[in-house]
Amino acid sequence: xxxxxxxxxxxxxxxxxxxxxxxxxxxxxxxxxxxxxxxxxxxxxxxxxxxxxxxxxxxxxxxxxxxxxxxxxxxxxxxxxxxxxxxxxxxxxxxxxxxxxxxxxxxxxxxxxxxxxxxxxxxxxxxxxxxxxxxxxxxxxxxxxxxxxxxxxxxxxxxxxxxxxxxxxxxxxxxxxxxxxxxxxxxxxxxxxxxxxxxxxxxxxxxxxxxxxxxxxxxxxxxxxxxxxxxxxxxxxxxxxxxxxxxxxxxxxxxxxxxxxxxxxxxxxxxxxxxxxxxxxxxxxxxxxxxxxxxxxxxxxxxxxxxxxxxxxxxxxxxxxxxxxxxxxxxxxxxxxxxxxxxxxxxxxxxxxxxxxxxxxxxxxxxxxxxxxxxxxxx
Amino acid sequence: xxxxxxxxxxxxxxxxxxxxxxxxxxxxxxxxxxxxxxxxxxxxxxxxxxxxxxxxxxxxxxxxxxxxxxxxxxxxxxxxxxxxxxxxxxxxxxxxxxxxxxxxxxxxxxxxxxxxxxxxxxxxxxxxxxxxxxxxxxxxxxxxxxxxxxxxxxxxxxxxxxxxxxxxxxxxxxxxxxxxxxxxxxxxxxxxxxxxxxxxxxxxxxxxxxxxxxxxxxxxxxxxxxxxxxxxxxxxxxxxxxxxxxxxxxxxxxxxxxxxxxxxxxxxxxxxxxxxxxx
Numbered sequence: 001x002x003x004x005x006x007x008x009x010x011x012x013x014x015x016x017x018x019x020x021x022x023x024x025x026x027x028x029x030x031x032x033x034x035x036x037x038x039x040x041x042x043x044x045x046x047x048x049x050x051x052x053x054x055x056x057x058x059x060x061x062x063x064x065x066x067x068x069x070x071x072x073x074x075x076x077x078x079x080x081x082x083x084x085x086x087x088x089x090x091x092x093x094x095x096x097x098x099x100x101x102x103x104x105x106x107x108x109x110x111x112x113x114x115x116x117x118x119x120x121x122x123x124x125x126x127x128x129x130x131x132x133x134x135x136x137x138x139x140x141x142x143x144x145x146x147x148x149x150x151x152x153x154x155x156x157x158x159x160x161x162x163x164x165x166x167x168x169x170x171x172x173x174x175x176x177x178x179x180x181x182x183x184x185x186x187x188x189x190x191x192x193x194x195x196x197x198x199x200x201x202x203x204x205x206x207x208x209x210x211x212x213x214x215x216x217x218x219x220x221x222x223x224x225x226x227x228x229x230x231x232x233x234x235x236x237x238x239x240x241x242x243x244x245x246x247x248x249x250x251x252x253x254x255x256x257x258x259x260x261x262x263x264x265x266x267x268x269x270x271x272x273x274x275x276x277x278x279x280x281x282x283x284x285x286x287x288x289x290x291x292x293x294x295x296x297x298x299x300x301x302x303x304x305x306x307x308x309x310x311x312x313x314x315x316x317x318x319x320x321x322x323x324x325x326x327x328x329x330x331x332x333x334x335x336x337x338x339x340x341x342x343x344x345x346x347x348x349x350x351x352x353x354x355x356x357x358x359x360x361x362x363x364x365x366x367x368x369x370x371x372x373x374x375x376x377x378x379x
Numbered sequence: 380x381x382x383x384x385x386x387x388x389x390x391x392x393x394x395x396x397x398x399x400x401x402x403x404x405x406x407x408x409x410x411x412x413x414x415x416x417x418x419x420x421x422x423x424x425x426x427x428x429x430x431x432x433x434x435x436x437x438x439x440x441x442x443x444x445x446x447x448x449x450x451x452x453x454x455x456x457x458x459x460x461x462x463x464x465x466x467x468x469x470x471x472x473x474x475x476x477x478x479x480x481x482x483x484x485x486x487x488x489x490x491x492x493x494x495x496x497x498x499x500x501x502x503x504x505x506x507x508x509x510x511x512x513x514x515x516x517x518x519x520x521x522x523x524x525x526x527x528x529x530x531x532x533x534x535x536x537x538x539x540x541x542x543x544x545x546x547x548x549x550x551x552x553x554x555x556x557x558x559x560x561x562x563x564x565x566x567x568x569x570x571x572x573x574x575x576x577x578x579x580x581x582x583x584x585x586x587x588x589x590x591x592x593x594x595x596x597x598x599x600x601x602x603x604x605x606x607x608x609x610x611x612x613x614x615x616x617x618x619x620x621x622x623x624x625x626x627x628x629x630x631x632x633x634x635x636x637x638x639x640x641x642x643x644x645x646x647x648x649x650x651x652x653x654x655x656x657x658x
Binding site: 055056057076077078082083084086087088090091092093094103104107108151155 | 544552
């Protein structure tokens with residue numbers, strides 16, 4: 001097994017102007033031995049291109065890629081000791097399931113009994129035994145997906161690459177296959193790089209997640225690290241569902257003694273919402289008094305001030321309920337201050353009706369302040 | 380609804396008869412002698428008077444035995460070369476970017492647009508200079524060059540329609556460019572290859588113009604193909620009136636086409652409709 005190191009990796013496509021489009025803008029990333037690294041981001045962020053450069057399917061415009069300490073920039077895919085699972089599976093339609101899995105081993109001139117042993121082992125692991133003689137077109141989407149995984153694992157490569165392998169499956173299949181791939185990773189103890197645009201997949205599967213946007217890395221961390229300590233507004237908004245609420249506004253030092261700051265919403269339509277920050281946020285925001293900031297709070301940290309806890313004065317705001325969405329185990333409230341719409345995740349209750357005015361407060365320990373210009377978190 | 384169905388079948392049945400009957404007529408007339416053909420043109424041959432010797436005479440007297448060997452040899456080699464070279468050229472043109480790629484593709488296509496008869500005079504002298512008149516190799520080269528544009532046109536479309544990820548999977552699995560072509564892409568283009576092979580087989584098998592122009596005299600006799608033999612037979616039978624033998628010759632020429640077509644027609648339909656349906 002192996003580490004994969006990307007350093008100052010660049011991918012540029014030429015265009016008619018001659019300047020070219022740069023889709024990967026010099027990223028640095030180290031994927032550790034046996035790590036499950038997820039590259040996640042919106043479409044066009046360069047995640048698939050990055051993976052394809054690791055695979056050797058795209059030429060590298062700049063920087064280096066090392067697999068297991070060896071620079072592979074000019075090494076053809078077949079000599080990189082990688083295996084890849086494609087979004088559309090890319091099974092060979094003219095070969096049986098068995099031959100699809102055996103193909104890579106045959107090319108490498110493995111002896112027949114070794115090929116047979118490995119294919120049978122993989123097919124048993126993936127529950128493909130009854131289908132070995134079938135052609136891919138006689139398989140369901142989930143089965144094809146498993147064959148594609150099987151084709152990768154028989155080779156016992158140093159690195160597994162997955163390019164959005166679940167996006168062609170239906171929702172139910174996706175959840176079960178997700179777990180299957182995670183189990184596979186635990187069992188094979190292999191280095192895996194997994195590309196997805198789905199943050200739920202990223203959160204549930206990754207040892208670490210690399211969030212990308214516009215060809216740059218926004219943050220690399222373990223799932224809960226990203227969730228609880230986002231570096232910037234993009235990561236804060238991308239990870240988590242429903243996503244984090246953002247309030248634009250200013251920090252103000254209220255009259256009177258005490259170190260605490262007040263957040264005043266930017267609202268030109270009505271009386272702006274204003275609330276006091278706690279000591280931690282006040283300290284973080286000290287450098288930004290009377291400057292524009294973004295206040296970030298996750299839906300589960302928006303508290304029903306009437307029921308959850310009695311709130312000290314100045315710590316809660318009054319907002320209107322737009323829509324309620326009962327999910328069963330919880331209810332999403334779509335609220336609005338007049339200038340900002342946001343979501344609260346509350347215990348299931350039918351206490352709230354659209355149009356009703358309610359008081360909410362925020363769990364300040366879990367709130368974040370971002371610089372409004374750089375969109376970086378204040379810390 | 381029912382009426383239209385009945386009507387449709389009636390029309391199709393009539394068409395079938397229109398197409399098939401002449402062939403059947405030729406086939407059974409080839410077992411009659413001239414007198415029987417003229418007496419009752421549409422009657423079946425009498426059981427006790429089957430003139431199977433028509434075939435023997437066509438084979439020996441009209442030298443169909445030699446011509447069929449030439450035809451099979453020339454057609455087999457030409458079609459194999461067309462399919463093989465066409466597939467390789469089409470793959471390169473469809474898969475790889477080269478600044479001149481489009482130009483080359485259009486150059487090949489122009490071969491489809493220019494009537495071949497226009498090229499016969501320079502071609503004749505070229506083959507003469509190369510010493511390839513009256514030779515099987517000469518005909519094979521001409522047929523191959525002539526068939527390539529069509530093959531490239533059809534197969535380039537085929538290779539373009541194959542998903543790129545299959546090639547990528549092959550390359551990651553351990554293929555070189557060449558083995559990705561031979562082991563993955565070429566087998567997947569089989570319907571296209573069969574389409575090309577059938578069309579070219581029919582075209583070369585019944586080709587008359589080049590065979591006539593590029594073979595002549597005693598020297599050409601040894602490399603003549605079936606269409607030339609057939610033409611010869613039909614010309615002489617005008618004077619000697621030997622329709623039985625002419626029909627036997629026709630059957631000898633037609634049967635291989637029918638056999639190949641029936642054997643491969645499933646693949647042919649697949650090739651012609653490829654890309655029209657998902658799957």
